[in-house]
Amino acid sequence: MNEVEQTFKDLMKEIKGYAEALSLIHWDLRTKIPKKAMEQRSDVIGLLSERIHQLQTSDQMKHCIDQLKGKTADPILIKAVEECEDTYNKSSKIPVEEYKAFVTLCSKSETVWQQAREEDDFALLQPYLEEIVDFNKKFATYWGYKEQKYDGLLDQYESGLTTEVLDQVFAKVKKALTELVSQIANSEVEIDVESLLHHFPKQSQEAFSLAILDKMGYDFDAGRLDETIHPFAIGINPNDVRVTTRYDEGDFRMAVFGTIHEGGHALYEQNIDQDLAQTVLARGTSMGIHESQSLFWENFIGRSKGFWQNHFNLFREKAPAAFQSIDFETFYQAINEVKPSFIRIEADELTYSLHIIIRYELEKALIDGDLAVKDLPEAWNDKMEEYLGIRPTSNKQGILQDIHWSAGDFGYFPTYALGYMYAAQLNAKLTEAIDVDGIIQSGDFEPIKAWLTEHVHRHGKMKKPLEIIKDVTGEGLNPDHLIAYLTKKYQEIYQL
Amino acid sequence: MNEVEQTFKDLMKEIKGYAEALSLIHWDLRTKIPKKAMEQRSDVIGLLSERIHQLQTSDQMKHCIDQLKGKTADPILIKAVEECEDTYNKSSKIPVEEYKAFVTLCSKSETVWQQAREEDDFALLQPYLEEIVDFNKKFATYWGYKEQKYDGLLDQYESGLTTEVLDQVFAKVKKALTELVSQIANSEVEIDVESLLHHFPKQSQEAFSLAILDKMGYDFDAGRLDETIHPFAIGINPNDVRVTTRYDEGDFRMAVFGTIHEGGHALYEQNIDQDLAQTVLARGTSMGIHESQSLFWENFIGRSKGFWQNHFNLFREKAPAAFQSIDFETFYQAINEVKPSFIRIEADELTYSLHIIIRYELEKALIDGDLAVKDLPEAWNDKMEEYLGIRPTSNKQGILQDIHWSAGDFGYFPTYALGYMYAAQLNAKLTEAIDVDGIIQSGDFEPIKAWLTEHVHRHGKMKKPLEIIKDVTGEGLNPDHLIAYLTKKYQEIYQL
Known part of the structure; x- marks a missing residue:
């Protein structure tokens, strides 16, 4: 295996590692976390998400994609490069600070949602949702779409659907x-x-x-x-x-x-x-x-x-x-x-x-x-x-x-x-x-x-x-x- | 507040963020984690520990310490700079790869210890302990000591004790x-x-x-x-x-x-x-x-x-x-x-x-x-x-x-x-x-x-x-x- 392939694999492993920590935090956030810990945990979610985003859009990642695309025979690497390229293109269109703010906002908003739901009070959640909708509108524009703005979002979850x-x-x-x-x-x-x-x-x-x-x-x-x-x-x-x-x-x-x-x-x-x-x-x-x-x-x-x-x-x-x-x-x-x-x-x-x-x-x-x-x-x-x-x-x-x-x-x-x-x-x-x-x-x-x-x-x-x-x-x-x-x-x- | 103070605070917050993720992983490792997940989780522990170590020993950290030591009036920052300097000095003496290998080893060893304990079989654990002792001997030497090698380790846990x-x-x-x-x-x-x-x-x-x-x-x-x-x-x-x-x-x-x-x-x-x-x-x-x-x-x-x-x-x-x-x-x-x-x-x-x-x-x-x-x-x-x-x-x-x-x-x-x-x-x-x-x-x-x-x-x-x-x-x-x-x-x- 050549050097670039190894670098690419190491990079994926690093991304997976942070994603694993993040997933555990999400599980804990919805099952075990004590009430007072939620706010600070949001910052940790923001930090890890930002780190993943940095790696996904790094020059090193770009280099690996450019070097490996169409040049590796390993069927797993071929698909992995495609996947990383797709993420790179989508992620690099969103400025890091904006993405981090969005993730932190969502994490806080999830907590507010729980409270709003308990108290049956939509007004608590409204300002958070307004910001989230605005972010999504901007994201759809960053990512681009052919006919309708909503397509830009849909495609994130179900590739190719319009x-x-x-x-x-x-x-x-x-x-x-x-x-x-x-x-x-x-x-x-x-x-x-x-x-x-x-x-x-x-x-x-x-x-x-x-x-x-x-x-x-x-x-x-x-x-x-x-x-x-x-x-x-x-x-x-x-x-x-x-x-x-x-x-x-x-x-x-x-x-x-x-x-x-x-x-x-x-x-x-x-x-x-x-x-x-x-x-x-x-x-x-x-x-x-x-x-x-x-x-x-x-x-x-x-x-x-x-x-x-x-x-x-x-x-x-x-x-x-x-x-x-x-x-x-x-x-x-x-x-x-x-x-x-x-x-x-x-x-x-x-x-x-x-x-x-x-x-x-x-x-x-x-x-x-x-x-x-x-x-x-x-x-x-x-x-x-x-x-x-x-x-x-x-x-x-x-x-x-x-x-x-x-x-x-x-x-x-x-x-x-x-x-x-x-x-x-x-x-x-x-x-x-x-x-x-x-x-x-x-x-x-x-x-x-x-x-x-x-x-x-x-x-x-x-x-x-x-x-x-x-x-x-x-x-x-x-x-x-x-x-x-x-x-x-x-x-x-x-x-x- | 000046710019270096802000950089230093951001850096501490980042270190704290990764440490928080790591602590949650450790809690989960000893309370909730499914059996088959342990091995891969060790790699994640290694990754996060390495990241913290990188930040603790980064040029940016060194710069902050040098710029702030004896120059800030904030009593919290004074102590925080002292603490970070101590960590910098201790950590930078251990090569990154060696530290990462040690953390990964310990995480695996903890898992093996559980099995060894269940099966009452010291032989399972012995090779891990041998490696851990060797690492600790090296660490004591890296960190330095006045009279006895063991002092170098003791000082990590109880500053000043001999x-x-x-x-x-x-x-x-x-x-x-x-x-x-x-x-x-x-x-x-x-x-x-x-x-x-x-x-x-x-x-x-x-x-x-x-x-x-x-x-x-x-x-x-x-x-x-x-x-x-x-x-x-x-x-x-x-x-x-x-x-x-x-x-x-x-x-x-x-x-x-x-x-x-x-x-x-x-x-x-x-x-x-x-x-x-x-x-x-x-x-x-x-x-x-x-x-x-x-x-x-x-x-x-x-x-x-x-x-x-x-x-x-x-x-x-x-x-x-x-x-x-x-x-x-x-x-x-x-x-x-x-x-x-x-x-x-x-x-x-x-x-x-x-x-x-x-x-x-x-x-x-x-x-x-x-x-x-x-x-x-x-x-x-x-x-x-x-x-x-x-x-x-x-x-x-x-x-x-x-x-x-x-x-x-x-x-x-x-x-x-x-x-x-x-x-x-x-x-x-x-x-x-x-x-x-x-x-x-x-x-x-x-x-x-x-x-x-x-x-x-x-x-x-x-x-x-x-x-x-x-x-x-x-x-x-x-x-x-x-x-x-x-x-x-x-x-x-x-x-x-």
């Missing part, structure tokens, strides 16, 4: 979903959700969540489960991928499906090829593909009939006495109830995408300057009423529920809906390739995990999102699979 | 302690420790530990309590000082006195002046003074009659039924039993210093080349037999019990015994200044915490260890107070 494509696909999904929701509203099937709402002690929920993660093939020697307000999974490195969840003792579904969801993200990060570990490619390839993994496990597996036929005994074992009399059909229907609701992360798989479409429309309007931050709570509530037929009576139920914007992420939300579409496309192919029902019923998920690892996980960032979808399914982004899956499932449940 | 002083003081302490131990062995007082050894569930111990920490004035908004194998306290920053403890369900003393001990360390770090927060002075001034705080709380307060008279109801509230019949005198005597034992952190306050003297003699011999690492287990066991009259039958009970040497720390152990002497000196003064017995009995420890904060905590590294002792007591290091305290206490308990 507002034009999204407008079309979302229109199709929106039409199909609103039709289904309306048919369901008129269905005579009564779903007994009350049966699920008995008190379920936190400790038992935790034991149940741990058992399910174990069944999914999550490696506890390379991760752990903790409690948080807003659940997430985080890959600190492929041997340290942590899951968090939230326990609602009045509704165990929050923790169980939340854990399965985050477990899906975690399986992705845990099963990236070890060969990529010391490179910038050891991450999920995009937010959309990442979300396809969490949603695949949460819904296509976790809300399927077969999964619960197999795990109903486990459920009964962990659940208190009040749950022992529920029959299986009631249980299965109850975990698949469709009902417009305020909180995105509690939404059913049918109405979920409508929550995303609302956020997409609002953030596009903020970036385009068609909407002011101060008018956001009202605009949010209006759209909730228009698309879902319900109007939040507090900002806690509305605009303050998600951390994303407070954390600086604009252009991120659409990837959740993309995740649904990708998951449905992968699921269609998976059911052709292997006997999914048989596997689900047997309770040995190894073949599913193996298929996903083979086709998705192991590649990390060696493949672009649409490359993965194309290689597995032979087609591009296609919402028809999701629509077909939801239609079939809910026609059966609601006897439409 | 082997010559230590040999004298330890001889005096050793003589007094062995005499007391021998008198106690012949005492007819029977102490009923069995009464304390009922099953005490972990959760109840945790609740009890939390309640005691709270009583001590530990601020839970600026810290937290977690479980670990080898308890420690860590100041990530003054607003994030974490305590860890270990629960033995067969002997609650481990957790309770361990928590009080670490809580004493934590109070020190939590109560350093906020004015020092962004400087290199926001730390305990030395290991010895740090230990004086933990030992003061653990023994002078935590094993006193008054403390337990006040907290006996709290104990009964948290303890299971089997403990409810113990009478107070039995309890008080049992928590003060003197009995030679294998494990340092389980030793009583009387025999404890003998454990330290053993370690001191062994590490001095290793550094002087009078003892080989391979002969360490045997030498350890010989000394245990000679000073304490008991011989370990496994290395887990002997050489493998402490993490310190595996973590690279040589010259550290003596500070534990210094801590005892300092604590006794401070205690003598404190009892003159305020009505300690009255305070202990009332259960409101605020005046004690306030006195310690005023005279010790708030100063951070603004004062050197012996400066603190001198300012409070008017004298230097003096073992007589410790000997007097122990003699009086144990003459009473054992009716000597």
Whole structure:
């Protein structure tokens, strides 16, 4: 190996090292950190982010890229150089001081968001969000875009995706979903959700969540489960991928499906090829593909009939006495109830995408300057009423529920809906390739995990999102699979 | 403020930032990290340590020191420049690559120590310890020393202390302690420790530990309590000082006195002046003074009659039924039993210093080349037999019990015994200044915490260890107070 290759590898390792420290800080910030420590920790986040940014945009990095581009035969290095070049181009367009200020702002804003949410007080957060929106507008301009400013942000999370494509696909999904929701509203099937709402002690929920993660093939020697307000999974490195969840003792579904969801993200990060570990490619390839993994496990597996036929005994074992009399059909229907609701992360798989479409429309309007931050709570509530037929009576139920914007992420939300579409496309192919029902019923998920690892996980960032979808399914982004899956499932449940 | 002062402050803030990330990683490494993540995390520790070392020894740092030394009027900056100059001189004597290799080695060695300890296999650890001893020999030479090589290491932990002083003081302490131990062995007082050894569930111990920490004035908004194998306290920053403890369900003393001990360390770090927060002075001034705080709380307060008279109801509230019949005198005597034992952190306050003297003699011999690492287990066991009259039958009970040497720390152990002497000196003064017995009995420890904060905590590294002792007591290091305290206490308990 020549000298430049070694320099480039060392540089990546250094970037990865700081990123690992930063990831641990983020995990701690959302799970363990004492209250008074948050402010100073923000400065540390700013410092480490600035250091990473310095290295990503250093003359040394530029030199490595120039020397290696088109001149190395190592397939991993080829992709790593591409990735670093992309980051270099994007990052070097933002002045260091501006980027540092943004990261520090976001870190403080996350803390303020927690307080604003607790106190149901949007005014606390508003000045932070205004600054964050302004930063994002500037970033979109720095990065450049072809047609719409919002495209510049979208591309950060889902490389190659445009507002034009999204407008079309979302229109199709929106039409199909609103039709289904309306048919369901008129269905005579009564779903007994009350049966699920008995008190379920936190400790038992935790034991149940741990058992399910174990069944999914999550490696506890390379991760752990903790409690948080807003659940997430985080890959600190492929041997340290942590899951968090939230326990609602009045509704165990929050923790169980939340854990399965985050477990899906975690399986992705845990099963990236070890060969990529010391490179910038050891991450999920995009937010959309990442979300396809969490949603695949949460819904296509976790809300399927077969999964619960197999795990109903486990459920009964962990659940208190009040749950022992529920029959299986009631249980299965109850975990698949469709009902417009305020909180995105509690939404059913049918109405979920409508929550995303609302956020997409609002953030596009903020970036385009068609909407002011101060008018956001009202605009949010209006759209909730228009698309879902319900109007939040507090900002806690509305605009303050998600951390994303407070954390600086604009252009991120659409990837959740993309995740649904990708998951449905992968699921269609998976059911052709292997006997999914048989596997689900047997309770040995190894073949599913193996298929996903083979086709998705192991590649990390060696493949672009649409490359993965194309290689597995032979087609591009296609919402028809999701629509077909939801239609079939809910026609059966609601006897439409 | 002039430009150099600002540059210097920014540089300190940067160093503090990386140190904060590093401290969090260390906390995680000993409490939460998944098994498989440890190896890669060692590299991150190496990277961050190297970065701090670079900054501490940078041309920019040298420039700031040269420009500010003797030229700034700000008392904090004066001390901070002194501290940075001392670090610069010490650090710049070790080549960067060598220092990095040492830090990475120690991090790996800590992990190996855990395994070696679990498997009671010294051979696993031996090659790591050999390398660590060699590094320490080199470091002592780099740093320089007047008479004995070991002084070069000792000075890192307790500025100004020498082997010559230590040999004298330890001889005096050793003589007094062995005499007391021998008198106690012949005492007819029977102490009923069995009464304390009922099953005490972990959760109840945790609740009890939390309640005691709270009583001590530990601020839970600026810290937290977690479980670990080898308890420690860590100041990530003054607003994030974490305590860890270990629960033995067969002997609650481990957790309770361990928590009080670490809580004493934590109070020190939590109560350093906020004015020092962004400087290199926001730390305990030395290991010895740090230990004086933990030992003061653990023994002078935590094993006193008054403390337990006040907290006996709290104990009964948290303890299971089997403990409810113990009478107070039995309890008080049992928590003060003197009995030679294998494990340092389980030793009583009387025999404890003998454990330290053993370690001191062994590490001095290793550094002087009078003892080989391979002969360490045997030498350890010989000394245990000679000073304490008991011989370990496994290395887990002997050489493998402490993490310190595996973590690279040589010259550290003596500070534990210094801590005892300092604590006794401070205690003598404190009892003159305020009505300690009255305070202990009332259960409101605020005046004690306030006195310690005023005279010790708030100063951070603004004062050197012996400066603190001198300012409070008017004298230097003096073992007589410790000997007097122990003699009086144990003459009473054992009716000597």
